[in-house]
Amino acid sequence: MIWNSRDDILVGLDVGTQNTKIVVAEVRDDGLLNLIGYSKVDTFGILKGEVHHHENVVESIHRAVLEAEKTVDGLEINRVEVGLTGRNIASFNNVGSIPIVSEDREITHTDIADVIANAKVASLPQGHSAIHTIRQLFKVDDREGVLDPVGLLGSRLEVGVHIVHGMNTSLQNSIRCVLAEEIEVSHSVFSGLASALANLAPQHKQQGAVLLDIGAGITEFVVYAKGTIRCTGVVALGGNNVANDLSVALKIPFNRAEKLKVEHVNLAPDAARPVETVVLRTGEFGLQEKSFALGDIQTVARARFEELFRLVLARIEEQKLTDYIGAGVFITGGVSRTPGLNHLAESIFEMPVTTPIAHGVDGAQDPQLQPEFSTAIGLVKYAYQTRSEFSGKRQRGLLGRIFGK
């Protein structure tokens, strides 16, 4: 029997609006992560990333766990890393500042801990708790952009932090669904951060990058500039909105519109030949035979995706980050399979747009796991890196060192 309380087995659980995904990874002797199992089942009870029906979500987790256990001989999952998301999640940047009081003015690890503690003192909206406090760059007196000030001389030390927070009740609703299955929650991580961790390489973060994870119900985004996280958030739009728009515009049931979307939406500029039609056969979902102009389908889908990209762009512009994004936009999540989506995104963001491949977990590059498993893959990476930080000699700036690279 392999219990995953064994230290070398990590399990990432991502309860998405449409699919619940699990990734099981083993820490190899050489210290790298190896994917040894996974599962993906339909989710019930989640609306726009948040729990709306406790029992149904518990049942979805139950099925995903059973399926994942079947893929690894003798595995019994009793501890997981969980993704948190939904409209309740928000973020902001804050600054901490302390004087260096030692006689020699040399900045020490204790000063770093103190200034980060100072930056964490921020008032959150009522009923919210911080999920992550991610270190950005330091400032020593007038010198900005310092990555590691230990050993430098200075009289004043400042640090920026990015605080991701969420509504307590909403966060607890997610955790309680896992606990109801008698599974321990090892870490809980904003799903967007997990996706970014899975997909962005250090050089992308350094050059500046935007990661979008577009799922069925919501889109998470994370913006890196100069190697650190500057902006994160959730937009309450995803693939379901497009299916819903098609369902209303074409007067067909949602399930049929969802299928139509996956089979026919193509946002490449040459895809919408207006003369072509799609025919839905008689009797399918109880419909009479219906035919639709392909051009109309593309127009409906294009409008919704444009809206989504413009909402994210507005958040980036609000933070004045546009000029800092050299590596461009990386789009993951199930919706990133949509043909031509990157082309449309490029025209809105006016930046290069790429579909990334998760890295850092051997075996996770399997096309079956891309791109829906980004969050789950990122969760095991997060757990692994966090643990390595703890077992390492220097323990300062934990989350900052994970995400700040």
Ligand SMILES: Nc1ncnc2c1ncn2[C@@H]1O[C@H](COP(=O)(O)OP(=O)(O)OP(=O)(O)O)[C@@H](O)[C@H]1O
């Ligand atoms: N081949 C495809 N073409 C277009 N869209 C696709 C394709 N395959 C899946 N999708 C869409 O991807 C979405 C599901 O992706 P994903 O599993 O990442 O979402 P989720 O994690 O369950 O939802 P969320 O992150 O919003 O909570 C659905 O909207 C689905 O229609």
Ligand SMILES: [Mg+2]
């Ligand atoms: Mg998702």
